Amino acid sequence: GAVVSQHPSRVICKSGTSVKIECRSLDFQATTMFWYRQFPKQSLMLMATSNEGSKATYEQGVEKDKFLINHASLTLSTLTVTSAHPEDSSFYICSARFRGQGIYEQYFGPGTRLTVT
């Protein structure tokens, strides 16, 4: 299957600072990238959907000014958590999608563990 990478895998930051997480599709061009958030022992919750060159579409309840998403190229999307607070501590997972043979194929990154102290 296709490979999606995330960087960093773990990050600890102080309250009030901003953190940027990168998501890259390594061997395919992703027309769409998704950002999910996952709390311990819970499911993945979609935060936003981004198409290359367009503004991201945020899910209801997700603050777009707090979670800045940039999808600058077909292989790179970034999520910036601005003015992070302890309640933003979570596991953030990106996913990249492309149109395969007649169907959309979506692959997930390994996730980034964010801890805000």
Added chain:
Amino acid sequence: GENVGLHLPTLSVQEGDNSIINCAYSNSASDYFIWYKQESGKGPQFIIDIRSNMDKRQGQRVTVLLNKTVKHLSLQIAATQPGDSAVYFCAETYGILTGGGNKLTFGTGTQLKVEL
């Protein structure tokens, strides 16, 4: 509809036994379903998928069954191994048969524990 995970159901099986993990989906318009495996601290990994025009699909040691009448999906793992221990999520989407492109909605997940 959206799934909000308040707890994670656990299924414990003996090594070598078969496992059956169930999922109830909510959108009757969903026409494409995927099972993912997520190991601790990692991202979801694709296991098997099924379209709504099928009721059964088999992979290597895994079988997915779809019952559209009751909106139920199951994942069967044959001869469960310790390496199968993980959280399993079902995911649904719609529009796949007409071009796709809609977002995935994840179920609450099931923790599978394989006992030696």
